[in-house]
Amino acid sequence: MTAKEAVPVRENEPANDDASVIQPIGFTPAQVSSGGNKLLLSPKAIAVVASLCFGALMLVYLLVARSLIFETQPADADVSVSGFALRLGDGHLVLPGSYRYTVSATGYLPQSGEVEISSDSNSRHAVKLERLPGHLQVITEPAVPVRILVNGAEVDSSEGLAQSIPAGRKRITVLTERYLPFSKEVEIEGLDNTQTLTASLRPAWANVHITSNPAGATVSVEGKILGTTPLTAELVQGDRVVDISLPDHKTVQIPVPVTAGVDQTLQTVDLAAADGTLRVVSNPPGASITVNGEYRGQAPMDVALASNRRHQLRFFLDGYRSVEHTVDVRAGDLRDLNVDLTAVFGDVTITSSPPEAQVFIDGRLAGIAGETFTLPTRSHTITVRKAGYEDYQTTIVPSSKLKQSVRAILLTGEQARWSNVPAEITHGAGGKMLLMRPSSEFTMGSSRREQGRQANEVLRKISLTRPFYIGTTEVTNREYRRYQRMHSSSHTNGVSLDNDSLPVVNISWNDAALFCNWLSARDGLKEVYRTERGRVVGFDGSANGYRMPTEAEWAWAARYERGAMRKFPWGNALPVGKNSGNYADSSAGQIVPAVLRTYNDNYAATAPVGSFGPNHLGLFDMGGNVSEWIHDLYTIGTGLSTRAEENPVGPQEGDYHVVRGSSWRHAGLTELRLSYRDYGAEARDDVGFRVARWVN
Incomplete structure (x- = not known):
């Protein structure tokens, strides 16, 4: 009872003085722990507030989060995503950012990866898991050891x-000895499962x-002994070689084509008596051996001879x-x-020019x-x-x-080198060429006092030493048409110039230069003329290809003879x-x-090349x-120099080229002379050419 409580008074009960006085009693306040705080909110209020906060956070998460959905094969694969990912139906709800994932399923290889989630859109990914390899148990009928091939x-x-056979359709081949290969297409389901193939x-x-x-006789195949004849042997199909051997007899090899399931009986094999062996040694060694006229080899050697018969052996060696x-x-x-061989000798007399040269026989000095x-x-x-x-x-x-x-x-060295250079060659178009080896100094041109001389025949001192080939005839229509198939030399006044x-x-x-x-190019030589x-x-003076003769070469070949210069092709005086x-x-x-009234060559225009005698x-x-195009550009010299020009080839630039020699149109004294010079560039019906080339 507290001080504030009163004692009830019953009715009709006598008054009591002590009871009517309210007496205070002692009061002790409740003790509170020191340092404690009094709760402002009740637990219920706190729970409500926490629920509201969580709800707000969830609302924000739902507004910001994006869905991450994996479409997997198989469809029941398990998907795990790193970090905070809220599983929602078939996918996950995640905040923008980078996540690692792992997709796994029983029987499949797990697959992991990383995805990037943006705040702009949801993310959907397809993941196909690879099936685990499968296993194949091959059961054979009959049961034999096998080898297994997959594809x-x-x-x-x-x-x-x-x-561990990868899943998918495979060609399975079963191999074993003495049985035909077995092959079948099998779908390997994988998933670490084991399938059975019978x-x-x-x-x-x-x-x-x-039989033999x-x-x-002993019968063997590929080194394996099968038994002795008569014998029935099981041979695996294919091309087999059966060896049949018997002591003191020749071994016989029989090719036998075997087809599975097709039995056969071979013809009886007759075994001949074995050969004997003759071990032959000759003195000196190396003697050739024939047996009954058949060459067998060189001694020393073992010679196989048919037994029980006589053989004629012959031994021979040079010398x-x-x-x-x-x-x-x-x-x-x-x-x-x-076998001892007896040497045979013969006498050989060796002389030389010049004399007293050393003689070596088989590499050894033998005498003089x-x-x-x-x-x-x-x-x-x-x-x-001999030295030198x-x-x-x-x-x-x-x-x-x-x-x-x-x-x-x-x-000499020079003579030996030239001995290997042919004196005559044939070029690729069919014309013949002769080797010229000039070593001459001569004067080209003509004296002012010479009757018929022209002003362009200025005397020039020439030194010609460079060897060259020159065509024996002028190039023919046949030869030129190998280069230009449609070329026509045409005609003059109805007389044809075009025959081959x-x-x-x-x-x-x-045209001639080309x-x-x-x-x-056809003959594999370096081209002389540069073209654009x-x-x-221009031209390359070091090239070994074909060209036209230089003027100096032509003048030397036409005129120079025994130190003098010819005046006319036939000599030094008229008439023709x-x-x-x-x-x-x-x-x-x-x-x-x-025309030359007293001369007749029977040709109104051109004649076949080589119709008249050579020079x-x-x-x-x-x-x-025909007159002939010359390699040199046309120039007129200034007069005879005290110094000879060495192997001149003419200038590199100019408008016209030299023309040398008379033609079927010429009858005058001026043109018939071998010193006659003309020039030009364009085509004419009385100008052709011959080819030449340097010998390097």
Whole structure:
């Protein structure tokens, strides 16, 4: 009872003085722990506030978060996402940012990755899991060890179980000895499951019956002994070689094509007696051996001989007398035969020019030229050597019945080099060319006092030393048309200039130069003339290809003879010699205004090249027939110099080129002279050309 409580008074109860007085009692306030705070909100209020805050946060999360959905194969794959990701239906609700994920399913390889979630849109990803490899258990009927191939490649297997085969459709091949291959398409389901494949195997062999005479021979195939004859053997299909052997008899090999399931009986094999062996040694070694006329080899060697018959053996070696032996052997015998050969000699006399050269025989110094040497009658290499000269070398086989001789003509280095250069060649268009090796100084042109001389025939001192080839004839229509198939030399006053054997005409100097370049390329030589857009703009004086003769070369080839210069093609005086060449004769009277009335060459215009005799060097038509384009550009000299021009080739630039030699149109004294010079650039019906080339 507290101080504020009163004691109830019952009715009709006598008053009590003590009871009517309210007496205070002692009061002790409740104790509160020091430092404590009094709660402002009740627990219920706090719970409400927390719920509101959580709801607000969830609202913000729902407004900001984006959905992340994975479309997986298989569809029931488990998806885990790193960080705070709220699973929502088939996907997750996540805040923008980077997340790692892992997709896994039973029987599949897990797949992990990383996705970036933006604040702009939701994210959807497709993930296809790869099935785990499967396993294949092969069961064969009958049960035999097997090898297993998957898509043609052998895989590891144990007792018919091939593990870890990638899922998918596979060609399974089962191989085993003595059975045909078994092959089948199988869908490997993977998922770490094991499938079963039953393979019914068919035999791959056939029965082959083998007999021999005599019987009891050993039969083997590929080194494996199968038994003795008569024998029925199981041979695996394919091309087999059956060996049948018997002591003291020759082993017989029989090719047997075997087809599975097709039995066969071979024809009885007759076994011949074995060969005997003759071990042959010759002195000296290396003797050739023939047996009954058949070459067998060189001693020392083992010679197999058919047993129980006689054989004729012959031994021969260069420089030795042949030896013959008659031999017979028994089956399986091994005998030795030693053969001594007797040397045979012959005499060889060796001389040289110049004399007293050293003589080497088979690489060894044997003596001095002029001696007679006694040599074995076999092939010997003879070398004759003298200082300042190239070696002379030949081979000889001396004879015991005939004395032989060798005369060595020794050449200097220069002579030896030129001996390997052909004196005549044929170029790719078919024309012949002769080698010229001038070493001359001469005067080109003519004296002012010479009758018929022109002002452009200025005297020039020339030194010509560079070797060259020059065409024996002028280039023909046939040869030129190998370069320009449609070219026509046309005609003059109805007389044809276009026959194959006639010299080509109606071509410019540029046309002739381009023909030379074409011929050089055809024959694999360096082109002489430099061109731009089909026009010649210069030349290469070091090139070895075809060109036209230089003026100095032409003048030397036409005029120079024994230190003097010819005046006319036929000599040094008029009249024109008979059959000297093709000039403007009486037969050309209807074509040209001036002719040689007392001369007739029977050709009104051009003549076939080579119709008249060659000059002293073997060159045709150096005068007459057609005039010729020359390599050099046209210039007129200033007079005779005290110093000779060495191998001149003319300038690199100019408008016109030199023309040399008379033609079928010429009958005048001026043109018939070999010193006559003309010039031009354009085509004419009486100008052709011949080819030349330097020899480097």
